[in-house]
């Protein structure tokens with residue numbers, strides 16, 4: 001038994017004719033509990049695909065993914081997804097729903113249709129409200145997410161991922177399109193979660209922010225890892241790409 005919570009061994013996705021190669025092409029990496037990892041790379045390098053493959057949204061044709069020591073297969077996917085929260089690119093919120101209802105959507109995977117037929121149980125609603133309060137959004141809980149700022153929306157997306165109490169949080173470009181203040185709020189939120197022991201893997205494009213918050217950088221190029229190490233001299237690593 002090792003202390004890796006994420007392991008990718010020679011991970012390969014299906015061949016893509018438009019690229020003349022698989023999107024992910026022999027990915028090997030191991031991430032320990034409590035690490036803060038930033039995934040970097042130019043557009044189209046495969047960052048989102050790697051993140052999505054870690055929750056089984058992109059099938060792999062070769063290699064293996066293990067989450068908490070459990071090999072990802074169709075049979076283990078439900079079990080694996082309980083440990084992994086995902087913040088999708090752009091937040092993926094339902095704009096016409098309130099912030100609290102969006103957060104409650106994160107409980108759909110653990111509640112049956114019968115349990116939510118007349119609304120979510122009070123316990124879930126209290127939990128959603130606590131999370132929104134922790135993220136500074138108590139006042140906005142009943143506002144439609146379309147009326148919230150970009151930074152507030154991104155924090156709702158974080159609350160939705162957190163309501164399933166994940167051990168690992170994956171975030172795909174959580175600060176893209178945000179102003180500097182909102183950017184900092186979102187990154188500070190991720191940083192606090194990391195300090196509480198959560199494993200964070202996030203796609204970023206800003207090398208300065210990556211260096212400020214990340215402990216470790218993984219740089220992808222054309223579906224392969226070309227750098228895996230400290231968040232120092234990232235500029236130099238990119239110059240090699």
Ligand SMILES: Nc1ncnc2c1ncn2[C@@H]1O[C@H](COP(=O)(O)OP(=O)(O)OP(=O)(O)O)[C@@H](O)[C@H]1O
Pocket residue numbers: 016018019023041042043044045046047048049050
């Ligand atoms: N479902 C798909 N079918 C075919 N090609 C795809 C699919 N999804 C992604 N791709 C291609 O795979 C490559 C990697 O895409 P991906 O979104 O993982 O890159 P990325 O590094 O996250 O890029 P960005 O920084 O622009 O978000 C791109 O060339 C993209 O066009």
